[in-house]
Amino acid sequence: MSAPEATVRAGVSTRFLRSELWLVYGRRRNWVGALVLASVPVILAVAVRLSSSGAQGGPGFLDLITSNGLFVALAALTLELPLFLPVAVATIAGDAVAGEANLGTLRYLIVTPVDRTRLLAVKFAAMVVFTISATVLVAGVGVLLGLALFGGGPLPTLSGTTLSFAEGLGRLALICGYISLCLVALGAIGLFVSTLTEQPIGATITVLVLTLASQIMDAIPQLSAIHEYLPTHYWLAFGDLLRDPIATEGLRPGILSALAYVAVFTTAAWARLTTRDISS
């Protein structure tokens, strides 16, 4: 007796990717993380609404919130970009390979068999989807609550002009795209670290330490020579998307830097995973 020929079924199958997304989105831990991410725009909007005096100063866009609800989303993204969003991405990316190795499920995936390159591609794709959804979650909750509490209307730009509300929404979508790309670069680093260890928490913490170290070094003027190579250096360049017309002096290098980080670290992760002994 012989088992039926083991031929790979024709066509592109998204089954494994869907299974991976189901693992990410079905996990309670990640729901708690999403709740934390979503709570920032809520706290922000409610706090501004309840303070009768209106916002006086405060970090980016906070003082503009009462003028246009879209600024709740922008302020929330600005506040979450240094730490909360990186924590979310680092958790998922750090878990990607190291989590499977830690549970022992990695060896069963490999003998199923799942081609190692395909495994990495699916893990990367799931990380990208998660990153975009995390960014959109923060912005989406901000927009909805902002509109409900402060109304919409034309969006004032940093150049002093105003954009129509629809145009303003479009700019916010572009900002979400840019921030997602920056975070995906971080996720690519996380994916690489995740192939080095069997401890997912260790991989996550490594990525967070790198993120914070990068931000600290970026704040030291004496290190300006290396600033443009830091992974976080261009993150705040998303402000360029709020100029009229859109400025590109910060965006362009930011996009190139993120793409370079993605290319280098996914390649490194691939080189590592495809050659390593699976002893977990």
Add this chain to the structure above:
Amino acid sequence: MTGPAAVTPPPGRDDAGDPDGSALAPGPAPRDDAGAGLAISSTGLTKRFRSGQVAVDGVDLAVPVGSVYGFLGPNGSGKTTSIRMLLGLLRPTAGSHRLLGEPMPDRAAQVLPRVGALVEGPAFHPYLSGVDNLRRTDAADRTVDPATARDRIDRALDRVGLASAAGKRYRHYSLGMRQRLGLAATLLRPRDLLVLDEPTNGLDPQGTREVRSLLLELAAAGTTVVLSTHLLSEVQQVCSHVGVMHRGRLVAQGPLDELGARSAARAAVVSPRPDDAAAVLTRLGLAGIRHDGDAVTASLGDVEPEAVVAALVHAGVPVRGFRVLTADLEEMFVELTGQGFDVSA
């Protein structure tokens, strides 16, 4: 008798594998042409870890198609490392191997779907239920039809007796239930070869019997089963072939009954005068004489049992009982490895 008589080291074991993996290639690997009848064949399989430790040293496995092959050895003797190399998890330092006649790892994508494996215990996502874990496993396999997934998963759970606990989270499973889920994962599609590392570990006696009969059922249907285990009784009950590992080397391999025959049979004499009986046995040239109350046992070697009885009677030693004991597996094992199931030094 000891020694790896059943294993002939092939020449050229230091060559780093069969580079083109072609069965037609003339070469030093003597098994390549005979690979047809073997579910697993390896030539000089060696793993040297970065620490310099040689975990597996020139192992030549030959697992016949249709056999139930008991893979034995003390802890740390290299069984698991060998299995990991066979399945493509570890890269061999030297040597080559075939699964179901196909060269590994070149043909891993084609051959591994036909191989079910349980390596170093089951491993699943703790926060998913048993059925969701199998769904995940099945989704990773590109050779199966997603439309039949539900059916195949239900059938696999049923076969291992987990149907009633299918919806329970894996973290709440007992060790025995986890083993069963691991077995269920290997049954999600028809397999030609099952490689099972300690499949009855953690099972109660009833579970052990169930798993054993499941294995025999699969074997009867034509699946080749490789069973790595510590339980010699299990081997004796289900295995047709055995391979014994010791300190990274395969010290014996072959059909179970042949290996048993090669092991020395012993004569046991029960007599009220055991010392006199022992003297007669010594005179006949029997080795390994042991006293056990009024019984005396010794290795028969080449001496015929009837000659022993005749000599005892001739010497006037009263004989109350005489038996020929064939070596059991445990004795054979101790003889081959010079130790019981202790950790290999």
